[in-house]
Amino acid sequence: MSCQTPIIVALDFPTRDAALALAGRLDPSSCRVKVGKELFTRCGPSIVEDLQAKDFEVFLDLKFHDIPNTTAMAVKAAAELGVWMVNVHCSGGLRMMQACREVLEQLAGARPLLIGVTVLTSMEQADLADLGLDIDPRQQVLRLAALAERAGLDGLVCSAQEASALKDQSPGLQLVTPGIRPAGSAADDQRRILTPGQAMAAGSDFLVIGRPISQAADPAGALAQVLTELG
Numbered sequence: 464m465s466c467q468t469p470i471i472v473a474l475d476f477p478t479r480d481a482a483l484a485l486a487g488r489l490d491p492s493s494c495r496v497k498v499g500k501e502l503f504t505r506c507g508p509s510i511v512e513d514l515q516a517k518d519f520e521v522f523l524d525l526k527f528h529d530i531p532n533t534t535a536m537a538v539k540a541a542a543e544l545g546v547w548m549v550n551v552h553c554s555g556g557l558r559m560m561q562a563c564r565e566v567l568e569q570l571a572g573a574r575p576l577l578i579g580v581t582v583l584t585s586m587e588q589a590d591l592a593d594l595g596l597d598i599d600p601r602q603q604v605l606r607l608a609a610l611a612e613r614a615g616l617d618g619l620v621c622s623a624q625e626a627s628a629l630k631d632q633s634p635g636l637q638l639v640t641p642g643i644r645p646a647g648s649a650a651d652d653q654r655r656i657l658t659p660g661q662a663m664a665a666g667s668d669f670l671v672i673g674r675p676i677s678q679a680a681d682p683a684g685a686l687a688q689v690l691t692e693l694g
């Protein structure tokens with residue numbers, strides 16, 4: 464079943480049962496799902512297969528970051544799992560991202576979207592300064608986006624706060640934006656946030672939403688509310 468909405472629900476859970484219980488309350492035509500480091504490390508590739516068996520398209524959010532060959536082989540393994548989207552850190556550099564794109568081009572059949580993580584949405588300027596990067600997060604995102612575009616990636620993970628500037632600079636890249644918070648919900652550890660409506664208006668293509676849905680008393684209701692906000 465092909466998904467009709469831009470929502471990707473982050474299944475950040477410590478067990479297969481918890482992840483599948485939430486997936487069981489969601490409709491694969493209303494959202495895609497994201498498997499991240501916690502769930503994948505606990506369950507392994509079979510959790511992806513379990514979600515695909517429920518008709519969900521899966522974003523494998525492992526944010527690979529290593530030397531070009533190692534990263535490309537990890538991306539190839541993800542592609543062979545049949546995931547819809549996979550990502551690498553742009554800060555792994557141009558040659559690393561090119562190697563990942565090239566390995567996907569060599570595969571027969573459908574391949575996943577290859578997305579570059581720019582600056583994590585949990586980070587603000589002071590966090591970059593701690594890393595020795597004396598730069599505004601938006602400028603760093605734009606710089607990494609240009610590199611990802613040169614490498615031939617399909618899109619970026621960024622904050623929706625940068626979406627408008629990115630659509631001006633790199634209109635061909637698809638923008639996947641976590642750090643989405645419906646009005647009134649807690650920011651948690653996120654720093655560069657927008658509401659679902661603001662994010663779509665700014666130019667996001669896909670909205671990643673975790674806790675505001677997964678920790679809600681009624682997750683399906685929370686998702687429905689987001690979809691209503693988007694019209």
Ligand SMILES: O=c1ccn([C@@H]2O[C@H](COP(=O)(O)O)[C@@H](O)[C@H]2O)c(=O)[nH]1
Binds near residue numbers: 499672
């Ligand atoms: O820059 C990034 C990249 C990835 N994420 C991931 O998205 C979800 C967000 O979850 P919330 O509960 O809605 O905060 C989570 O899985 C992160 O690993 C991100 O937040 N920011």
